[in-house]
Structures are given as C-alpha cells and as structure tokens.
Amino acid sequence: MHALFITLGCAKNEVDTDRMRALLAADGFEEALAVSDADVAIVNTCSFLETATSESIECTLELADEIARGVRGVPIIMCGCVPSRYGGELADELPEVAAFVRHDEEDGIVQVVRHVLGIDRTPCLPPHVLRTVEGASAFLKISEGCNRFCSFCAIPYIRGRYCSRPLDELLDEARALLEGGVRELVLIGQDTGIWGSDFAPKRTLADLLRALDEVARPFGAWIRVLYLQPEGMTDELIAAIRDLPSVLPYIDIPIQHCSKRLLKAMNRSGSPEELHTLFDRLRSEIPGMVLRSTAMAGFPGETDAEADELASFLQKEGFDYCSVFAFSPEDGTRAAKLPDQVPDDVKLERTQRLIDIAEQEGFSSTASHIGEVVDVIIDGVDDTDDGAELIGHCWFQAPDSDGVVHIEQGEATVGDIVRVELVDSFCYELVGRIVDA
Numbered sequence: 001m002h003a004l005f006i007t008l009g010c011a012k013n014e015v016d017t018d019r020m021r022a023l024l025a026a027d028g029f030e031e032a033l034a035v036s037d038a039d040v041a042i043v044n045t046c047s048f049l050e051t052a053t054s055e056s057i058e059c060t061l062e063l064a065d066e067i068a069r070g071v072r073g074v075p076i077i078m079c080g081c082v083p084s085r086y087g088g089e090l091a092d093e094l095p096e097v098a099a100f101v102r103h104d105e106e107d108g109i110v111q112v113v114r115h116v117l118g119i120d121r122t123p124c125l126p127p128h129v130l131r132t133v134e135g136a137s138a139f140l141k142i143s144e145g146c147n148r149f150c151s152f153c154a155i156p157y158i159r160g161r162y163c164s165r166p167l168d169e170l171l172d173e174a175r176a177l178l179e180g181g182v183r184e185l186v187l188i189g190q191d192t193g194i195w196g197s198d199f200a201p202k203r204t205l206a207d208l209l210r211a212l213d214e215v216a217r218p219f220g221a222w223i224r225v226l227y228l229q230p231e232g233m234t235d236e237l238i239a240a241i242r243d244l245p246s247v248l249p250y251i252d253i254p255i256q257h258c259s260k261r262l263l264k265a266m267n268r269s270g271s272p273e274e275l276h277t278l279f280d281r282l283r284s285e286i287p288g289m290v291l292r293s294t295a296m297a298g299f300p301g302e303t304d305a306e307a308d309e310l311a312s313f314l315q316k317e318g319f320d321y322c323s324v325f326a327f328s329p330e331d332g333t334r335a336a337k338l339p340d341q342v343p344d345d346v347k348l349e350r351t352q353r354l355i356d357i358a359e360q361e362g363f364s365s366t367a368s369h370i371g372e373v374v375d376v377i378i379d380g381v382d383d384t385d386d387g388a389e390l391i392g393h394c395w396f397q398a399p400d401s402d403g404v405v406h407i408e409q410g411e412a413t414v415g416d417i418v419r420v421e422l423v424d425s426f427c428y429e430l431v432g433r434i435v436d437a
C-alpha cells in the first residue's frame with residue numbers, strides 16, 4: 001500500500017506530516033510520489049489566512065479531479081488546520097474527501113487510513129515513532145497551540161491552548177535526529193518563548209536550550225530558535241542564546257506593528273520605544289546578532305500616520321529579514337469584526353511599501369557578508385545551465401525562510417559542514433566557494 005502526502009503551510013505542518021508518514025511507514029505503508037502510484041492521498045492543510053484556506057481547498061479539489069480522470073479511485077484524507085477550523089461544516093461542502101482529521105487526531109492516522117481503505121486488521125504501532133527527515137536540517141516542534149489570542153489570528157481556535165512537549169521526549173527526538181545525520185535543529189512552535197510555562201514546576205526555554213546544547217554539541221550541530229515573541233525575551237533567554245555554543249545568534253521575533261495603539265488593538269503589547277530598546281539590547285549583548293521579524297500592513301483602523309510610523313520603524317531597525325503580510329479578516333477573529341477596515345487597494349499599497357523597505361534592508365544585510373568565510377551546511381544539489389551546483393545555508397540563514405548559499409567551487413555531500421568564502425550576493429542569496437578548513 002502506498003500513501004501520497006501533500007503538505008501545505010508552515011514548517012509546523014511539515015513536522016506533523018513527518019510524524020504521520022512515520023506512523024504509516026511503521027504500519028507497512030510506503031510513500032507514493034505521484035497520485036498514479038497511490039492507494040490513499042493525505043493533504044495536510046493550512047488555514048492561517050483565508051488565502052491559505054482557499055489554496056488548501058483548491059489543492060484538494062485539483063487532486064480529486066486528477067483522481068477522477070485516472071483509472072482507479074484513490075480516497076483523499078484532509079488533515080490539519082482546515083478540518084481543525086471548520087470541522088463538521090466540511091463533509092457537506094467537500095464530498096470528494098473521504099475523511100477529515102483534525103490536527104489533534106493525527107496520531108490516529110493509521111486507523112483512519114485503514115478505515116477509508118476498508119482494511120479491518122488492528123493496526124500494530126510501535127510505542128514511539130521517530131520522525132523521518134531528509135536533508136541536514138530538521139524542525140523540532142517544541143509546543144502546540146497558543147494562548148495569546150492576537151485579535152487577528154485564528155491559530156488559538158484552530159490549534160487550541162498552549163501545550164509544551166515534555167523535555168525528555170524532545171531530547172530523545174533531538175538525539176535520534178542527530179544520530180540520523182541532522183546537523184541543525186530548528187525549534188518551532190506558535191510561541192516558543194514560553195516553552196515549559198505550563199509545567200509544574202515551571203521550566204523555561206533557556207532550560208530546554210541548555211539541555212539541547214548538551215545533546216547537540218558532540219555532533220557539532222546548530223540550534224536555531226524561531227517564533228519568539230518580544231515579551232518572551234527574558235534575561236535568562238538572552239544569556240542562553242549568547243553563551244551556549246550550539247545556539248545560533250539568530251532570533252526570529254514577529255512584531256506585526258510598532259504603534260502602541262494598534263498593538264493594543266491586536267491584543268499585543270509594546271511601543272516603538274520598547275521594541276527599539278529590545279532590538280538594541282539584543283544587538284549589543286549578542287555578538288553578530290541576526291534578526292528576523294514579521295510586520296502586518298492595513299490592520300483595521302491603521303491611519304496613514306501609523307502606516308508611516310511602521311515604515312520608518314522597519315527602516316530604522318534594518319532587520320536582516322522581515323516578512324510582510326497584508327491584514328486578512330479571518331472568520332471568527334475579533335479583528336475581522338472591527339470597524340474601519342482598510343480598503344484592499346490601500347492595504348496592498350502599504351504592504352508593497354513595507355516589502356520594498358524590508359528588501360532594501362535585507363539585501364544590504366546579505367551583501368554585508370561578502371568576504372566572510374563561514375560554515376555552511378550542505379542541503380542539496382541544484383541543476384543549473386552551467387551544470388550541478390551545491391546548495392547550502394549558513395548560520396544567518398534559516399532553512400526554508402531566508403536565502404541560501406550557492407557553491408560554485410568545491411566538493412561536498414549533503415550534511416557536510418564546510419568552510420565557504422562568500423564572494424557575491426544577489427537579493428537574499430549568496431555565492432561562495434569551498435575553502436580549506
């Protein structure tokens with residue numbers, strides 16, 4: 001039996017797909033690379049924004065269409081955020097789908113697959129199923145859900161309340177990934193900074209980083225933390241990021257906005273002064289600090305002056321990387337019902353202006369590394385007009401989010417960490433050549 005997996009959305013979904021893939025592999029299923037070879041198709045969906053929901057549904061319908069044009073039926077199972085968000089409404093709307101699996105039901109994927117395929121043998125699962133990972137970096141999901149309830153965000157309704165994964169489980173998973181060849185652990189979750197706050201007694205992300213550092217150090221592996229929140233940056237955490245050898249001086253802190261009034265309306269906190277003080281402190285206390293952030297244009301009620309304020313803030317902070325989104329009124333969120341929604345054309349104009357600033361700052365930050373000799377993890381090989389080229393990333397490039405290093409000269413294999421001299425850049429990409437260690 002073969003299962004086809006299609007994963008949409010963020011890295012957290014990729015981790016969930018990896019787990020379902022491992023559960024099915026443990027039950028004897030092999031992976032199909034095309035629907036023509038599949039006995040069942042599993043679509044892991046995203047519903048963070050309305051556009052992501054539409055893309056997930058379109059992808060499912062295209063798949064159903066492809067199956068209908070084929071020679072045999074392949075049941076489709078829809079997993080993840082769309083079923084978690086829309087639940088019972090979906091069965092009538094999407095008769096093409098054989099089963100819907102919420103994110104918190106995904107550990108039962110084997111039973112669901114067996115049910116839709118009419119296999120009634122009791123599944124025999126090993127007690128602990130490790131993730132399957134290709135390449136040299138792995139996402140380590142340290143928590144699920146979110147308690148913050150930002151007024152624009154549906155995630156707490158889709159993924160539920162914050163729940164940290166136990167320390168021992170994370171250390172076991174990290175050890176297994178590293179023993180399997182992984183050279184970088186990327187810590188993800190909706191709100192990584194409060195990991196352990198739901199334990200009794202409470203633990204902190206700094207505790208987790210210290211424990212992971214012990215595990216990663218013998219492998220020479222890197223640890224990177226994504227999705228921190230400004231309020232989560234404690235003295236203890238800053239010291240851990242600065243002092244632990246495996247932890248990279250790379251921090252991802254979404255700000256969304258800087259206006260005090262709008263942050264309050266978003267059910268977030270902060271002001272331009274507080275945010276600036278935080279970023280200033282991070283840059284002065286952590287040598288080489290690289291900062292990634294996220295900003296949102298066109299939140300309801302955003303005035304021209306507040307849009308200017310955010311643009312000036314991004315210019316002043318000069319983030320190394322900054323993703324920009326236009327506000328999207330998501331079903332069931334408070335912000336969707338707020339008055340003074342910003343017209344779409346104004347939102348797009350403000351979004352483009354922020355993207356231009358983010359790119360200007362980000363491209364120049366990338367170019368500032370030309371001439372450096374850095375460690376690069378080799379991720380794969382790309383075919384180019386001039387032949388095959390090695391692709392990797394260095395410490396200031398988060399996999400799947402930032403640019404990569406194109407290696408024009410030298411030989412290595414996937415998973416190697418090599419010394420590379422950076423000789424050129426274009427946009428967020430760098431060009432380098434391998435030098436002797």
Ligand code: SF4
Nearest residue numbers: 146148149150153155
């Ligand atoms: S912190 Fe805010 S934006 Fe991020 S997942 Fe939680 S509610 Fe959503």
